[in-house]
Amino acid sequence: MNKNMIITGLVIFVLAVLSPFWFNMITTTEAAPKPELLGKAKEEKKCVLEKYDMRANHPSLLDEWRDSVVRNSDRQYTAANGHTFGMSLSTGENSCLGCHEDKAKFCDSCHTYASVDPYCWECHTNPKEIK
Amino acid sequence: MMKKSRRSFLKVAGIAAIGLGASPAMNFASSDSPGTALAVKGKNEQALTAHRWGMVIDTNKITEEIAEKITEVCHKTHNVPDFKHEVDAEKYPKTRLANHKQEIKWIWEEEFHYAFPEKEDEYLTEKFHDLPFLVTCNHCKNAPCVQACPTQATFKREDGIVIMDFHRCIGCRFCMAACPYGSRSFNFRDPRPFIAETNPDFPTRSKGVVEKCNLCAEQLAKGELPHCVQASEGAIVVGDLEDPESDIRVLLKEHYTIRRNQSLGTEPSVYYIV
Numbered sequence: 001m002n003k004n005m006i007i008t009g010l011v012i013f014v015l016a017v018l019s020p021f022w023f024n025m026i027t028t029t030e031a032a033p034k035p036e037l038l039g040k041a042k043e044e045k046k047c048v049l050e051k052y053d054m055r056a057n058h059p060s061l062l063d064e065w066r067d068s069v070v071r072n073s074d075r076q077y078t079a080a081n082g083h084t085f086g087m088s089l090s091t092g093e094n095s096c097l098g099c100h101e102d103k104a105k106f107c108d109s110c111h112t113y114a115s116v117d118p119y120c121w122e123c124h125t126n127p128k129e130i131k
Numbered sequence: 132m133m134k135k136s137r138r139s140f141l142k143v144a145g146i147a148a149i150g151l152g153a154s155p156a157m158n159f160a161s162s163d164s165p166g167t168a169l170a171v172k173g174k175n176e177q178a179l180t181a182h183r184w185g186m187v188i189d190t191n192k193i194t195e196e197i198a199e200k201i202t203e204v205c206h207k208t209h210n211v212p213d214f215k216h217e218v219d220a221e222k223y224p225k226t227r228l229a230n231h232k233q234e235i236k237w238i239w240e241e242e243f244h245y246a247f248p249e250k251e252d253e254y255l256t257e258k259f260h261d262l263p264f265l266v267t268c269n270h271c272k273n274a275p276c277v278q279a280c281p282t283q284a285t286f287k288r289e290d291g292i293v294i295m296d297f298h299r300c301i302g303c304r305f306c307m308a309a310c311p312y313g314s315r316s317f318n319f320r321d322p323r324p325f326i327a328e329t330n331p332d333f334p335t336r337s338k339g340v341v342e343k344c345n346l347c348a349e350q351l352a353k354g355e356l357p358h359c360v361q362a363s364e365g366a367i368v369v370g371d372l373e374d375p376e377s378d379i380r381v382l383l384k385e386h387y388t389i390r391r392n393q394s395l396g397t398e399p400s401v402y403y404i405v
Contacts, residue, residue: 049167061167068172070296073288075178075352080169087172091332119337123297127331 033113036105044099048079059118062089089124097126177354181371183291184270184346185400187382190262192366198240198263204362205238210335211342212318212325223324235316237344238267238359246391259405265367267359268293268314268344269391269399279309285341291372291400292346302339311392312399315343372400 015022041047047054048061065087068074078084086094093099100106103126111118174180206213214229240263244251247264274293276285284299285306307315321338329335333349336342346369347357360367370379388402 048170057167064167066296066298070294070298071286071288072172073178073290073348073352074172074174076173076175078171078173080167122337123334125329125331125334130329130331 030113033109035100035107035110036102037100038105039101040098041100041106046081046083047099048077048083048085062120089120090127097128101128103128175352175354179351179354179356181290181377182373183272183371183400184351184369185291185372185379185402186270186346187368187370187379187388187402187404188265189366189368189382189386189404190264191404192364193263193265195263197362197364197366198265201265201359201362201367202236202238202240204358205344206236207328208330208358209237209333209345210322210326210330211235211237212322213327214325216325216327218324226324227320229320229325233317233319235318235322235342237316237342238265240264241266247389249392249394250389264403265359266312266314266391267401268346269312269397269401270344270346272398272400273396275309275311275397276306276315279305281305288348292348294345294348295341295343297334297336297340297342300340302341304341306341311395311397315341317341 049057054061065077068077069087075087076084077087084094086092086098088095088098090097097103103121205211212235214231214234218226220226243255243259243262243264246266270291270293272291274285274287277287277293280286281303282299282301284296284301285293286296287293302317304317307317318336318338318340322336323329326335347355347359350357355361357367357369360369368379368382370377372379374380382404383402386404388404390399390402393399
């Protein structure tokens with residue numbers, strides 16, 4: 001009698017503890033969108049940093065770039081992989097948007113999903129949006 | 132059968148758990164991404180450099196048309212809003228009309244007695260009364276705005292240009308109070324509805340930041356002269372004030388020049404040939 005009670009209690013307990021997991025399994029959740037590489041970015045294959053590094057550290061990279069451009073007037077960035085980039089979000093062929101042409105699919109899809117709202121675009125302009 | 136004590140089992144299980152937990156970090160460490168450590172930052176090869184940038188404006192060569200052209204090209208390329216511009220109601224609904232006191236300007240025409248209040252003599256040379264004097268940021272050697280800025284958003288570059296990091300500006304406007312030349316303007320509102328044609332090569336500003344002339348730092352970095360110099364038909368020259376051989380120093384040697392409010396000790400870098 002006691003044994004059955006304990007086993008049932010344990011089963012309920014384990015199910016309750018694991019509820020986030022099985023809840024996720026039986027419902028469909030939207031997977032995190034991957035940034036889409038289109039056009040030039042797709043052909044190029046080499047970005048400033050490795051893919052994982054870039055995913056984790058692009059905000060601090062941009063921060064470093066901004067200080068370099070504004071404070072030291074250094075505008076060229078030769079990455080460890082030998083490629084040279086213009087340290088700019090949106091101006092010129094060698095800038096971020098110069099290669100990743102579609103801001104909506106490259107920046108916004110992840111930022112919207114993660115509910116982060118960087119204020120880059122309050123001042124910087126997407127050349128595609130200016131007719 | 133091998134007998135395992137509870138103690139030894141727990142030990143192994145503990146080590147295994149640490150190993151599993153550390154695997155993402157190990158994977159990251161063993162990936163061959165060198166990060167930013169090996170990267171090299173530098174200037175464009177064509178970039179124009181100087182020890183201290185300065186400007187000479189030849190007032191004899193500046194006519195009304197040239198002055199207007201210079202102001203227009205400067206404001207256009209730097210996305211300076213024009214509050215007389217009619218707002219596109221579809222794109223920016225509910226935009227209030229602008230107050231002329233909120234005007235934003237980087238370079239503009241000024242009358243002699245406002246530009247040079249110290250030099251207003253009783254019997255002033257007649258021509259000075261109607262000549263357009265182009266005034267802008269003086270990129271002072273002892274810039275009071277730089278001293279006033281609490282966030283170091285305004286600072287002096289090594290080459291003498293007084294420039295702003297708009298990202299850091301908190302809009303306190305101490306710099307505007309400090310500048311004796313009125314060279315700074317504040318964005319009381321979002322400037323975008325008032326920009327007729329946005330230049331994609333330069334950012335706009337956001338509401339709540341101060342802005343001013345940056346001596347076309349973005350042009351110098353590309354190896355090109357500032358827009359005002361290009362539009363001035365020879366009336367404006369920029370160059371290195373610390374190089375005795377430079378064009379600008381030759382001009383200064385040959386002509387009598389004045390600077391604005393010199394007695395304040397700000398050491399302006401903009402000289403006027405009169």
